[in-house]
Amino acid sequence: MSTKDYLEKDYYKVLGVAKTASQEEIKKSYRKLARKYHPDANKGDTDAEDRFKEVSEAYDVLSDEKRRKEYDSVRSMPGGFRGQQGGGFPFDLGDIFGQQGGPQTGGAGERIGDLFGGLFNRGGGTRTTGTRRARRGADVETDVTLSFGRAMNGVTVPIKLTSEAACDGCRGTGARAGTVPRVCPNCEGTGHETRNLGNFGFQEPCKECHGRGLVVDDPCPKCHGSGRATGTRTIQARIPAGVADGQKIRLKGKGAPGENGGPSGDLYVNIKVRPHQVFGRGGDNLTLTVPVTFPEAALGAEIRVPTFQGQPVTLRLPEGTPNGRTFRVKGRGAPRRDGTKGDLLVTVDVQVPQKLDDQAREALTRLREAGTGDDLRADLLQQARTE
Ligand SMILES: [Zn+2]
Numbered sequence: 001m002s003t004k005d006y007l008e009k010d011y012y013k014v015l016g017v018a019k020t021a022s023q024e025e026i027k028k029s030y031r032k033l034a035r036k037y038h039p040d041a042n043k044g045d046t047d048a049e050d051r052f053k054e055v056s057e058a059y060d061v062l063s064d065e066k067r068r069k070e071y072d073s074v075r076s077m078p079g080g081f082r083g084q085q086g087g088g089f090p091f092d093l094g095d096i097f098g099q100q101g102g103p104q105t106g107g108a109g110e111r112i113g114d115l116f117g118g119l120f121n122r123g124g125g126t127r128t129t130g131t132r133r134a135r136r137g138a139d140v141e142t143d144v145t146l147s148f149g150r151a152m153n154g155v156t157v158p159i160k161l162t163s164e165a166a167c168d169g170c171r172g173t174g175a176r177a178g179t180v181p182r183v184c185p186n187c188e189g190t191g192h193e194t195r196n197l198g199n200f201g202f203q204e205p206c207k208e209c210h211g212r213g214l215v216v217d218d219p220c221p222k223c224h225g226s227g228r229a230t231g232t233r234t235i236q237a238r239i240p241a242g243v244a245d246g247q248k249i250r251l252k253g254k255g256a257p258g259e260n261g262g263p264s265g266d267l268y269v270n271i272k273v274r275p276h277q278v279f280g281r282g283g284d285n286l287t288l289t290v291p292v293t294f295p296e297a298a299l300g301a302e303i304r305v306p307t308f309q310g311q312p313v314t315l316r317l318p319e320g321t322p323n324g325r326t327f328r329v330k331g332r333g334a335p336r337r338d339g340t341k342g343d344l345l346v347t348v349d350v351q352v353p354q355k356l357d358d359q360a361r362e363a364l365t366r367l368r369e370a371g372t373g374d375d376l377r378a379d380l381l382q383q384a385r386t387e
């Protein structure tokens with residue numbers, strides 16, 4: 001960032017804060033704007049992208065007390081400041097991710113990470129005072145579809161991840177194994193050169209080293225000197241027993257590798273569970289609907305109901321069980337984190353016989369005749385008349 005930037009850009013205005021704003025206010029405003037203009041939320045909108053970069057740049061300066069002072073003093077100088085200072089500006093992804101390492105609500109973790117990587121972390125621009133800054137690897141998000149049973153029992157699934165990583169032929173230096181890059185003589189390793197235009201010093205990425213600060217004489221044959229490679233990794237992801245459809249599992253440190261000693265990002269696995277033919281799921285409980293006959297419901301019965309991957313259990317229906325009543329079979333539900341299990345909720349579905357033989361018809365007719373005589377619908381007809 002050049003002094004020219006400092007003179008021309010009103011970072012306070014960009015962030016919509018007063019010159020006297022506290023760090024807390026600056027951060028708050030930045031987060032709000034960063035979300036608003038985030039490229040992910042404004043696909044293809046280059047204006048938003050520009051605004052996003054502006055906001056990030058402004059925050060980068062104002063959130064750093066030292067640079068903020070520098071900025072304030074440059075802007076308060078009459079007639080402009082002659083000279084330049086500072087090099088590229090590293091973006092700190094931690095700030096927009098709120099430091100908690102997870103994706104924001106909305107769940108665009110991986111894409112955010114990748115996008116930022118693409119926008120801001122190639123080549124130059126990421127160096128300060130000649131040392132490369134450690135950067136946390138991007139969070140990666142992936143979908144895994146499991147059968148009902150595998151989700152219940154837990155499973156280890158191989159997940160193939162493609163990410164950009166340091167080339168393993170040269171460990172990211174870009175130089176053939178056994179050789180080392182040398183400091184760029186043109187920019188003396190700073191990665192940028194200064195062009196003087198009248199009163200102002202412009203800084204541009206060094207043409208010799210394209211902003212890297214290093215030149216490679218003997219390029220690594222594997223990456224042709226870029227130092228980067230697209231790596232495919234397969235990791236074994238342990239999915240705990242009892243995961244439910246729609247759940248998101250975080251596997252710490254299984255995301256994209258960090259750079260320059262930075263920690264790896266996290267892997268977020270979105271779980272999709274294929275439905276079971278018989279069992280459903282409600283939280284930790286499994287659900288099951290069982291058909292029962294009218295006599296079973298009316299007279300009471302002991303019925304056998306299946307459990308998931310277990311022996312059937314006997315369920316006692318009391319006399320006069322209404323249609324739709326749910327019974328609880330303890331401990332036959334989905335596994336919980338603490339090793340206990342939810343329950344199996346069994347709902348009875350009283351069936352009306354579709355075919356009657358003579359004997360059944362006769363029995364039912366007798367039942368009708370033996371009925372209590374109450375008109376079931378009397379109340380209904382009465383209540384329907386109220387206003
Ligand atoms: Zn290489």
Ligand SMILES: [Zn+2]
Pocket residue numbers: 184185186187188189190191192206207208209210211212213214
């Ligand atoms: Zn250079």
